[in-house]
Amino acid sequence: xxxxxxxxxxxxxxxxxxxxxxxxxxxxxxxxxxxxxxxxxxxxxxxxxxxxxxxxxxxxxxxxxxxxxxxxxxxxxxxxxxxxxxxxxxxxxxxxxxxxxxxxxxxxxxxxxxxxxxxxxxxxxxxxxxxxxxxxxxxxxxxxxxxxxxxxxxxxxxxxxxxxxxxxxxxxxxxxxxxxxxxxxxxxxxxxxxxxxxxxxxxxxxxxxxxxxxxxxxxxxxxxxxxxxxxxxxxxxxxxxxxxxxxxxxxxxxxxxxxxxxxxxxxxxxxxxxxxxxxxxxxxxxxxxxxxxxxxxxxxxxxxxxxxxxxxxxxxxxxxxxxxxxxxx
Amino acid sequence: xxxxxxxxxxxxxxxxxxxxxxxxxxxxxxxxxxxxxxxxxxxxxxxxxxxxxxxxxxxxxxxxxxxxxxxxxxxxxxxxxxxxxxxxxxxxxxxxxxxxxxxxxxxxxxxxxxxxxxxxxxxxxxxxxxxxxxxxxxxxxxxxxxxxxxxxxxxxxxxxxxxxxxxxxxxxxxxxxxxxxxxxxxxxxxxxxxxxxxxxxxxxxxxxxxxxxxxxxxxxxxxxxxxxxxxxxxxxxxxxxxxxxxxxxxxxxxxxxxxxxxxxxxxxxxxxxxxxxxxxxxxxxx
Numbered sequence: 079x080x081x082x083x084x085x086x087x088x089x090x091x092x093x094x095x096x097x098x099x100x101x102x103x104x105x106x107x108x109x110x111x112x113x114x115x116x117x118x119x120x121x122x123x124x125x126x127x128x129x130x131x132x133x134x135x136x137x138x139x140x141x142x143x144x145x146x147x148x149x150x151x152x153x154x155x156x157x158x159x160x161x162x163x164x165x166x167x168x169x170x171x172x173x174x175x176x177x178x179x180x181x182x183x184x185x186x187x188x189x190x191x192x193x194x195x196x197x198x199x200x201x202x203x204x205x206x207x208x209x210x211x212x213x214x215x216x217x218x219x220x221x222x223x224x225x226x227x228x229x230x231x232x233x234x235x236x237x238x239x240x241x242x243x244x245x246x247x248x249x250x251x252x253x254x255x256x257x258x259x260x261x262x263x264x265x266x267x268x269x270x271x272x273x274x275x276x277x278x279x280x281x282x283x284x285x286x287x288x289x290x291x292x293x294x295x296x297x298x299x300x301x302x303x304x305x306x307x308x309x310x311x312x313x314x315x316x317x318x319x320x321x322x323x324x325x326x327x328x329x330x331x332x333x334x335x336x337x338x339x340x341x342x343x344x345x346x347x348x349x350x351x352x353x354x355x356x357x358x359x360x361x362x363x364x365x366x367x368x369x370x371x372x373x374x375x376x377x378x379x380x381x382x383x384x385x386x387x388x389x390x391x392x393x394x395x396x397x398x399x400x401x402x403x404x405x406x407x
Numbered sequence: 408x409x410x411x412x413x414x415x416x417x418x419x420x421x422x423x424x425x426x427x428x429x430x431x432x433x434x435x436x437x438x439x440x441x442x443x444x445x446x447x448x449x450x451x452x453x454x455x456x457x458x459x460x461x462x463x464x465x466x467x468x469x470x471x472x473x474x475x476x477x478x479x480x481x482x483x484x485x486x487x488x489x490x491x492x493x494x495x496x497x498x499x500x501x502x503x504x505x506x507x508x509x510x511x512x513x514x515x516x517x518x519x520x521x522x523x524x525x526x527x528x529x530x531x532x533x534x535x536x537x538x539x540x541x542x543x544x545x546x547x548x549x550x551x552x553x554x555x556x557x558x559x560x561x562x563x564x565x566x567x568x569x570x571x572x573x574x575x576x577x578x579x580x581x582x583x584x585x586x587x588x589x590x591x592x593x594x595x596x597x598x599x600x601x602x603x604x605x606x607x608x609x610x611x612x613x614x615x616x617x618x619x620x621x622x623x624x625x626x627x628x629x630x631x632x633x634x635x636x637x638x639x640x641x642x643x644x645x646x647x648x649x650x651x652x653x654x655x656x657x658x659x660x661x662x663x664x665x666x667x668x669x670x671x672x673x674x675x676x677x678x679x680x681x682x683x684x685x686x687x688x689x690x691x692x693x
Contacts, residue, residue, distance in 0.1 A: 114517075123511030126504050135564060138541035145540065156544065201430055204423030215427065217679055219434050224675045224682075226625035228643040229664035232650065233441045236657050244440050247456050258455070278433065283686070290687035310419045339534040342627050346647065363536045368632065373540050380537045387534060 142384070145377035152371040159374070166378035175354060175362075183358040185269060186344075187337040190276040194333055195326075197277065198284025203314075205285070206292045216289075220282045227279060231346035234275040238262050238347075262348055265355045272356055275343050280336065284329050291325030292318070327397040335390055338383075359383055445469070445662035452658045468662035479649075483663065485638060486645035491670075493555050493641055494623040497562040501570050501619045502612055504563070509574030510600065514583070535565075535628045543632055557633040558641070562626060566619040573618065573685050577611025578604065614685035617678050621671050642667045 146166055148159040237245050238261040246258025261271040295318050303313045341360045350357035367376035444452055446464040474480040551557040581604055589599040627643040634640050646663050675682055
C-alpha cells in the first residue's frame with residue numbers, strides 16, 4: 079500500500095484539533111472519497127475486528143436505547159412489547175430509591191477510587207527505591223488484582239462472617255469489641271466493609287501504574303533539586319508530582335470507571351442488602367432485569383448510566399491520547 | 408537517591424517501609440485465611456473463637472473437589488475444564504484478530520482511522536449491564552444460550568479493544584525503518600510484517616494473551632446470564648451455584664476459590680514482566 083507523504087501530513091494536522099473525533103469525522107478537505115479509495119486496502123486489516131464489534135457492540139447499544147421506550151413483557155417475548163414513550167425514564171428519575179442508590183454509588187465509587195489511589199501512590203513511592211525483595215513484594219501485592227472478584231468476594235465474606243469470621247474474632251481478641259461485629263448485616267457498616275474489599279482488590283493496579291509513571295521522572299532533576307536544597311517533601315511536590323500528573327489522571331479515571339461498573343463484589347457478598355444499604359446502580363439494574371424481568375425499565379436505567387459513562391469516557395480518551403497523534407506511520 | 412544515606416535517620420524511608428509492611432499484611436492475611444480454612448473440616452471451621460491454626464489439618468476438601476468419582480468432584484472438574492476451554496479459545500482467537508487491526512492502527516493513516524480508534528477505546532467505558540440484555544436476546548435468537556460459543560463471542564469482542572490498544576503500543580515501538588529495509592530487499596508488505604514485525608512483537612503478544620486469558624477466566628457477569636445448564640457452567644458461576652446450595656461449607660468454598668485462583672496466579676507470577684507491561688502500556692508515555 080502506497081502512503082503518499084501529503085496524506086500523512088494532513089491526517090496529523092487534522093488530528094491535532096481540539097476534538098480529534100470531530101476532525102476525523104468531518105470532511106475537512108476536498109477529496110475525502112479519493113483518500114478512502116486510495117487507502118482501501120488498509121481497511122482490510124481492521125475489518126475482522128470491526129465486523130465482530132459491530133454485531134456485539136453497536137447492536138446492543140441501539141437495542142438498549144430502543145427497549146428503554148417500551149414496556150416489556152415478563153416472559154421476554156419482545157414482539158409483545160408496548161411503546162410507552164418516556165415513561166421508563168420518568169420512573170427511573172422519580173423513583174424513591176434512586177436517591178439512596180445514587181448516593182451509595184457515589185460513596186462506593188469515590189471512596190474506592192480515592193483510597194485505592196492513595197494506597198497505590200504510597201506503595202509506588204515506597205517501592206520506587208531498589209531494595210532486597212522488592213520484586214517479590216510487588217508481585218505479592220498484585221495477586222489480589224489478578225484473582226477473580228468472585229474468589230475475593232467469598233474470601234472476604236468468610237472473613238466478615240457474623241459468627242465465625244476472623245475479623246470479628248480478632249477484634250474481640252484484641253479487646254476492641256465485646257462480641258463479633260456483624261459487618262455485612264448492618265446498615266451502617268455494610269458499604270464501608272464492601273469498599274475495603276474493593277480497595278484490597280484494586281489498589282495494586284494504581285500502584286503499578288504509578289510505579290511506571292515514577293520511572294519517567296528524570297533522576298538528574300531530583301538530584302538538581304536536592305543540590306538546590308529542596309527537602310524530600312519539596313522534591314516530591316515540585317519535581318515528582320508534576321511528572322505523575324498524566325498517569326494519575328488516567329489511573330483515577332480507569333479506577334473510577336471500573337468502580338462505577340463494578341458488580342461482582344456487592345452482588346456476591348450482599349446482593350445489595352440489607353434493605354438496599356449496599357445497592358448501587360449496577361446491582362439495581364441487574365436486579366430489575368434478571369430478578370424482576372423489567373427490561374424496559376432496566377434499559378432506561380442503563381441509558382442514563384451510559385450517558386454518565388460517556389462523559390467520563392470523553393475525559394479518559396482525552397487524557398489517554400494526549401501526544402498520541404504526533405506519531406506518524 | 409543514594410544521597411539519603413547521609414542523614415542519620417531517613418524518616419521517609421522508614422515510614423515507607425512501615426507502610427509497605429501494613430500493605431503486605433493487608434494483602435496476605437485474607438489469602439492466608441482462605442488457605443488455612445480450606446485445610447479444616449467443616450466442623451473445625453465453624454467454631455468460635457476460631458482455630459487460628461488448623462488443629463487437625465486435612466486435605467479432604469481438595470480431594471473431594473478433585474476426585475471425579477463423586478458428584479462434587481465431577482462438577483468441579485467439569486467447570487474447571489469449561490473455564491479452561493473458554494479462556495484458551497478466547498485468547499487464541501482474540502490475538503489472531505487483534506494483530507492485524509493493531510498493526511493497521513499503528514502504521515496506516517487512513518480516513519476515519521482516528522474515529523475507528525476512539526470507538527475501539529470507548530468500548531471500555533460501557534458498563535457490562537448495558538450489553539447484558541440485548542446480548543442475551545441475541546444469543547437466544549442465535550440458539551447459543553448455554554453454549555460456550557456465547558461466552559467466547561462475547562469475551563472476544565470485549566477483549567478486542569484492549570488487545571488492539573496493547574498491541575498497538577508494542578507496534579509503535581518497532582522502528583518502521585526495519586520494515587522499510589525489508590521492503591527494499593524485495594519483501595512484500597505482508598512478508599515484512601510476518602518476518603520482521605511479528606517476531607519482534609512477541610512480548611506484546613504474550614502480554615495481550617495473559618491479559619485476555621485472565622479476563623476470560625475471571626469473568627462472571629455474562630457467564631451467569633448466558634449459561635443455564637449445569638454442565639455448561641464456568642468456575643466462577645459454578646462456585647456461586649455450589650455455595651447457594653451448600654451455604655455452610657466454607658472450607659469447601661475456600662478450597663474451590665483456592666483452586667480457581669491457582670492458574671491465574673501461576674500464570675501471572677511466571678509472566679509477571681509482560682503482565683505489568685500490558686497493564687501500563689499506553690497509559691504511561693513520556
